[in-house]
Amino acid sequence: MTITSGAVRAGAMRGWVEFRNSLQTPTDVIYYVIGAAGFSAAVWFFRDDVIPELGISTAAVIFPSVLALMTLFVGAYGLATLVSTEREDGTLLRLAMQPAGTFTYAWGQTVRTLLELAFTFGMFTILASILVPDLWARGIGGASIAVGFLLLGVLACLPLGFVVGSLFNNPRSVGGWGFLVTGAIVAASGVFLPLSELPTWVQIAGQVLPLYWLGLGLRSALLPADFAVVELGESWRTLESIGMLGLWAAMGLVLAPILLQRVARRESLATLATRREKAMQRV
Amino acid sequence: MTRDIVVRARGVAMSYGAKRVLDSIDLDIHRGEVIALLGANGAGKTTTIEILEGVRSPTAGTVEVLGIDPVRAGVEHRARVGVVLQSWRDHGRWRVREFLHHFFVLHSPFRKHDSWAVDDLLERVGLADKARARIMSLSGGQRRRLDVAVGLMGNPELLFLDEPTAGFDPHARREFHELMHELVDARATTILLTTHDLAEAERLADRILILHNGRIAANGSADALAREVAGTTEVRWTARGERFVHSTESATRFVRDLLARDPDVDDLEVRRTTLEDTYLTMVAQHEAADAETNGERA
Incomplete structure (x- = not known):
């Protein structure tokens, strides 16, 4: 076996075990179920709230927005929190001392996040589709484009999660501040309030961040073509969406391995012991 | 080698x-x-x-x-x-x-x-x-x-x-x-x-x-290391209500002489130096040496 294939296999196993462990942990399962049920309930609540000029329900507009939100939440925020937690508890150091360990760690986290995303999307999509059948006005064609945008969105969010998780070594600050920042990104992304109704500076900030473009791409795939008039520039701006998401993905894919390697190299027995003592004092 | x-x-x-x-x-x-x-x-x-x-x-x-x-x-x-x-x-x-x-x-x-x-x-x-x-x-x-x-x-x-x-x-x-x-x-x-x-x-x-x-x-x-620290074995005894401690390299000979010399020896105890003794002695020696060098500098 070559070094690469060994590390790829070990990382895939790692991702699967981590995800399975999560499914065997009651608090994690409750978190997944409440997330899927809560968002499905929101979609169901707006099922009869038809937008007169467009002839579609608000539920259909919320659905792609929630998919975009979940991508950011699981792929960037959730991943960042995990990475900084596993820096603190020595997981990263343990792996970094093994042959090809840092790569195995990153690949394992990627696999785990992908599984969690697939599971979260799956639960929500199935539940929401049962409750509100007319979410799929654009049929198979629209659904495949949506899957394409989701993949691109994941590619933009995952490296972001690794970057943020590597930059901060305190999982509690990533959890707390990260939550606020994620909330701000969501507010400025047009997934719940159309961006055209927000102040200009929020519109500019929103269009720099990836979440707006992911939401826009998903709406362009799942909503009737007429809906584009509500968007900025009265167009789906498909090329711009792909370009911006691709740019974020490329930036992250360059930065993430550099930062993670650097952080893994800096981890040491002494820093681990210091953090252990600190955490013990807190308990 | x-x-x-x-x-x-x-x-x-x-x-x-x-x-x-x-x-x-x-x-x-x-x-x-x-x-x-x-x-x-x-x-x-x-x-x-x-x-x-x-x-x-x-x-x-x-x-x-x-x-x-x-x-x-x-x-x-x-x-x-x-x-x-x-x-x-x-x-x-x-x-x-x-x-x-x-x-x-x-x-x-x-x-x-x-x-x-x-x-x-x-x-x-x-x-x-x-x-x-x-x-x-x-x-x-x-x-x-x-x-x-x-x-x-x-x-x-x-x-x-x-x-x-x-x-x-x-x-x-x-x-x-x-x-x-x-x-x-x-x-x-x-x-x-x-x-x-x-x-x-x-x-x-x-x-x-x-x-x-x-x-x-x-x-x-x-x-x-034990040999570097003076005396590898410690001999303790009491005589006429007084306690004695002596460190020596050759405990057997010392004890033979001691018993021949002094009939009042009681509670005889022979203890080989442990690494712990050696360690504590060596660290103490180094600390004393450090204190001396610092004193000279000051």
């Missing part, structure tokens, strides 16, 4: 800002040697191990581990060196056997014919009956044994252990010592361990290094 040199350090120094942690350390470790690194907290033990592992670059000096600079070591080097961490709570949700299997897969491209199989290793560290248990359910001692198992996974040529038996009960400690002896005898593994347990160091190590204020204060076998 030309034995392989596994670790060679020359003039290694390490400072964090203005604080000097290590000061011109010279060290050779030969294949199959077991070295115990002793010293108070903050004496530089962990830093020394980290430099040899390649986790840190020294501020001065050169280090060679298995023939290469460990900071620049590649993937293959990592596979030849085992590290036993003082772990804490990582991988708590994993089950014991799948955790070890994960590292088995990581090491599989580098496997040697005599590398451990997962179940043999579990058996050897006494965790076979815990194979399906989650790591967070293990006791502190069981957890350390699992750490040892991870360190041994690749059948390393060189093994670093940072306080390996902290939290072990006497039974687990005995088994751990047997495992270490087996590694050295059957596999010629070179071992560098830090410990606060001086009896353990005396039992396991061929050679003992005492670090004091970032320097090697002593370097030799437990016996050799």
Whole structure:
């Protein structure tokens, strides 16, 4: 076996075990179920709230927005929190001392996040589709484009999660501040309030961040073509969406391995012991 | 005698800002040697191990581990060196056997014919009956044994252990010592361990290094170190209600003379110097010497 294939296999196993462990942990399962049920309930609540000029329900507009939100939440925020937690508890150091360990760690986290995303999307999509059948006005064609945008969105969010998780070594600050920042990104992304109704500076900030473009791409795939008039520039701006998401993905894919390697190299027995003592004092 | 040199350090120094942690350390470790690194907290033990592992670059000096600079070591080097961490709570949700299997897969491209199989290793560290248990359910001692198992996974040529038996009960400690002896005898593994347990160091190590204020204060076998400290054996007795203590190199002759000379000798006790005595004496000597140099400077 070559070094690469060994590390790829070990990382895939790692991702699967981590995800399975999560499914065997009651608090994690409750978190997944409440997330899927809560968002499905929101979609169901707006099922009869038809937008007169467009002839579609608000539920259909919320659905792609929630998919975009979940991508950011699981792929960037959730991943960042995990990475900084596993820096603190020595997981990263343990792996970094093994042959090809840092790569195995990153690949394992990627696999785990992908599984969690697939599971979260799956639960929500199935539940929401049962409750509100007319979410799929654009049929198979629209659904495949949506899957394409989701993949691109994941590619933009995952490296972001690794970057943020590597930059901060305190999982509690990533959890707390990260939550606020994620909330701000969501507010400025047009997934719940159309961006055209927000102040200009929020519109500019929103269009720099990836979440707006992911939401826009998903709406362009799942909503009737007429809906584009509500968007900025009265167009789906498909090329711009792909370009911006691709740019974020490329930036992250360059930065993430550099930062993670650097952080893994800096981890040491002494820093681990210091953090252990600190955490013990807190308990 | 030309034995392989596994670790060679020359003039290694390490400072964090203005604080000097290590000061011109010279060290050779030969294949199959077991070295115990002793010293108070903050004496530089962990830093020394980290430099040899390649986790840190020294501020001065050169280090060679298995023939290469460990900071620049590649993937293959990592596979030849085992590290036993003082772990804490990582991988708590994993089950014991799948955790070890994960590292088995990581090491599989580098496997040697005599590398451990997962179940043999579990058996050897006494965790076979815990194979399906989650790591967070293990006791502190069981957890350390699992750490040892991870360190041994690749059948390393060189093994670093940072306080390996902290939290072990006497039974687990005995088994751990047997495992270490087996590694050295059957596999010629070179071992560098830090410990606060001086009896353990005396039992396991061929050679003992005492670090004091970032320097090697002593370097030799437990016996050799004891000889350096004046008197290797302590004789205690009482006579006419008074207590006496005398240190000597040849206790038998001293006691024979003593009994011939003084008929009132009672409560006679002959105690060979332990490593603990040697250690405390040496550290005290170095502290006195340090205080003197500082006094001269002032």
